[in-house]
Amino acid sequence: MIVARYAPxxxxxxxxxxxxxxEPELRELDRLLDGDVLFPRVKADRGxxxxxxxxxxxxxxxxxxxxxxxxxxxxxxxx
Numbered sequence: 001m002i003v004a005r006y007a008p009x010x011x012x013x014x015x016x017x018x019x020x021x022x023e024p025e026l027r028e029l030d031r032l033l034d035g036d037v038l039f040p041r042v043k044a045d046r047g048x049x050x051x052x053x054x055x056x057x058x059x060x061x062x063x064x065x066x067x068x069x070x071x072x073x074x075x076x077x078x079x
Contacts, residue, residue, distance in 0.1 A: 002046050002054050003062045004039055029071055039063050 047054040
C-alpha cells in the first residue's frame with residue numbers, strides 16, 4: 001500500500017536548540033517540497049505500477065520521503 005507521508009513529528013522540539021540550521025539550498029528545497037502539489041501526482045504515478053498498489057500490501061516508504069531523498073541524492077551527486 002502506498003503511503004503519502006509519515007505522521008508529523010517535530011524532532012527539533014525533542015532536542016535542545018543548538019543553533020542547527022539547514023544549508024540555504026536545503027532550506028529552499030524544503031520550502032518547495034512542503035506544498036501538497038507534487039505528492040498526489042507522484043503517489044498516483046506510483047499507484048499505476050501494480051493493479052492494487054494503493055489499497056493492498058505492506059506500507060511503502062512515504063512519497064514525501066522518497067522525493068526528499070531523490071532531491072538530496074541529485075543535489076549532492078550521490079549514486
